[in-house]
Amino acid sequence: MPALKAIHIDQPAPRVRRIEFVAADGGSLPGFTAGAHVDLELGNGEARSYSLLNDQGETRHYVIAVLREADSKGGSSWLHDHLREGDVLQSSPPANHFALSEAGENSILIAGGIGVTPVMSMAARLKALGRSYTFFYCARSREEAAFAFELGERHGDRLKLVLDGGDPARGLDVAALLAARPPGGHVYVCGPSGLIRAAREAARDWPKGTVHHELFKGSEADVAIRTNDGAFDIVLKRAGRTLRVPADRTILDVLKAEGIRIKTLCRDGVCGTCTVTLVSGKADHRDDVLSEDERETAIQVCVSRAMPGETLVLDL
Ligand code: FES
Known part of the structure; x- marks a missing residue:
């Protein structure tokens, strides 16, 4: 996991901070392709994904830009209010879910x-x-x-x-x-x-x-729970168990309460981290990451639910 040192911060627009990082140990950084992002661990215990805006292949520095969100839950506001030049943050290596098709004419x-x-x-x-x-x-x-x-x-x-x-x-x-x-x-x-x-x-x-x-985070994802939502069942196929998801809880909430660990990041249906294989059942997909094809066999458990009257069988 690279440690990144902020070496230059400026403000190209009133609510936007641009931050340039280098490797904290002075070495080179893992390469990346256009469209890639890194997950940063912020000093307040939160983790957030940020796209790299600099050119593909640069290993000397990473550059991100952060909009101060009006309803920030501690991601953008922390980077605006607390990060200073010289501070070091832990980062994931770059990953890319938004890759360029270089053959496109x-x-x-x-x-x-x-x-x-x-x-x-x-x-x-x-x-x-x-x-x-x-x-x-x-x-x-x-x-x-x-x-x-x-x-x-x-x-x-x-x-x-x-x-x-x-x-x-x-x-x-x-x-x-x-x-x-x-x-x-x-x-x-x-x-x-x-x-x-x-x-x-x-x-x-x-x-x-x-x-x-x-x-982009900061733009509204569909809400995980709506006022007219109902309860439904999920079947954990490998564990051989059936669990009830109440109207005011997400699948993720129920799994966590049962001690079943699912990796999460955004909890807004945006990042794609909490994907679980959907074995059967019609899901009410509320994420913004899965394609129509992927939705046949996968579900983001932080936001998505079952369609009325459906039971979801999950590969858990
Ligand atoms: S945690 Fe990001 S999509 Fe579920």
């Missing part, structure tokens, strides 16, 4: 707000490979588009800045943009769930494996 990159960070690395990689790409950077205002200036310098007219002034009706027309797939086209979307859903819907007829998305 035409890439459409769509970033909403702070979701721009992994897309910055992807655009740099596509440029280095000499591929065709267009980079839509959506934000409320120029002031909030933290990286607009440097991205404009780097990508010229391939960067399209879309400023909606807080009115989604004035934002990017994703449906029109993705109505026709360009030859060899891939689309990459990172930002709030509304943007991702709009892109997935617009590109629903594109071939499998050409629509890539990553939800």
Whole structure:
């Protein structure tokens, strides 16, 4: 597990902190590919995932950018209020659930707000490979588009800045943009769930494996428990046990109460850490990580539930 030392912190936008880390021991860092993230252990005991915005292959430093979230539960606010240059944090090695398909002939990159960070690395990689790409950077205002200036310098007219002034009706027309797939086209979307859903819907007829998305924390995931939720049963196939999930508890809560350990990180259906194999039963999937195909055989137990009247059989 690399220890990272913060060596430079600046504020490219009023609510955004950019943090540059190097290896605390002065050595080189594990390499990464565009779209990768690291999980940082913060000084308050919380852990959070952050995308690396610098160029693929750099092993001298990692750079992240953190938006101060209005409802921060201690991730972004800790990094804004407590992290100082010289501080050391533990980090996972880089992992990538949002990888670039380097063979794609035409890439459409769509970033909403702070979701721009992994897309910055992807655009740099596509440029280095000499591929065709267009980079839509959506934000409320120029002031909030933290990286607009440097991205404009780097990508010229391939960067399209879309400023909606807080009115989604004035934002990017994703449906029109993705109505026709360009030859060899891939689309990459990172930002709030509304943007991702709009892109997935617009590109629903594109071939499998050409629509890539990553939800950014701070954008709302579906809530794990809703007022009209009911209780349901889960069957732990390997343990040969049946457990009841009450209306006001998640599957994760019930498993934990039974002493069954499931690795978690976000607990918001965003990170993909708590995946459990779904053997049978119709699930009400509320995550933003599993594809439609994956949902046949997997479930994120931190947020997802059973459809009414269903029992879920889990490989536990
Ligand atoms: S803990 Fe992140 S998806 Fe469940």
